[in-house]
Amino acid sequence: MGRRERVVRELVGAHGRTYAEEAGIALKDTPQPLYRLLVLSHLLSARIRGSIALATARALHEAGLRDPRRMAQATWQQRVDALGRGGYRRYDERTATQLGDAAGLVSERWGGDLRRLRREADGEVSALRRLLREFPGIGPAGADIFLREAQGVWPEAAPYLDAKALQGAERLDLPKDPERLTGLAGDTDPAVLAAALVRAAVDKGVAEDTLRRAG
Numbered sequence: 001m002g003r004r005e006r007v008v009r010e011l012v013g014a015h016g017r018t019y020a021e022e023a024g025i026a027l028k029d030t031p032q033p034l035y036r037l038l039v040l041s042h043l044l045s046a047r048i049r050g051s052i053a054l055a056t057a058r059a060l061h062e063a064g065l066r067d068p069r070r071m072a073q074a075t076w077q078q079r080v081d082a083l084g085r086g087g088y089r090r091y092d093e094r095t096a097t098q099l100g101d102a103a104g105l106v107s108e109r110w111g112g113d114l115r116r117l118r119r120e121a122d123g124e125v126s127a128l129r130r131l132l133r134e135f136p137g138i139g140p141a142g143a144d145i146f147l148r149e150a151q152g153v154w155p156e157a158a159p160y161l162d163a164k165a166l167q168g169a170e171r172l173d174l175p176k177d178p179e180r181l182t183g184l185a186g187d188t189d190p191a192v193l194a195a196a197l198v199r200a201a202v203d204k205g206v207a208e209d210t211l212r213r214a215g
Contacts, residue, residue: 074100
């Protein structure tokens with residue numbers, strides 16, 4: 001086993017957990033988990049600590065705001081309060097509005113089911129990205145997060161290693177080519193690999209510890 005393979009093995013072994021899993025989302029190609037991932041992607045894309053975004057995704061779920069119908073029917077204040085319980089206070093008022101508007105769009109355009117958005121994209125990743133960016137609060141970063149995490153259940157997107165994941169690869173002296181990276185990772189789920197690389201990008205300590213353990 002070469003050094004780069006050891007680096008990937010150590011990274012995935014210690015940090016190979018998707019952000020959806022950390023938020024308590026058992027991701028499947030079904031409406032509710034996909035919607036919860038959309039909300040998580042929105043939260044994670046803001047300039048706020050990842051731990052707060054994850055806690056807020058869990059708080060929204062605990063408040064019952066786990067599908068587009070309930071999110072849209074909740075009052076603006078109920079959404080603000082749930083965001084606050086997760087610690088998402090800096091952007092709570094704007095985000096509460098965006099979540100309500102986005103939930104309405106999911107319901108009105110795709111019948112509450114993001115699999116219909118997937119079918120509209122017809123296997124084109126660029127179309128998926130474009131459609132995701134139509135949701136209020138989902139910009140380029142949010143679309144990248146969604147596809148990074150969803151590629152395990154939407155395999156036409158794989159391997160989806162965006163600029164943030166490739167930043168982690170660079171920090172670990174790994175190739176910045178998605179096909180070569182997934183080759184080094186063997187049968188590792190590309191969503192797991194992507195999440196681990198992102199953790200190396202956002203936390204220098206993760207990268208340093210991984211390189212030390214890989215020898």
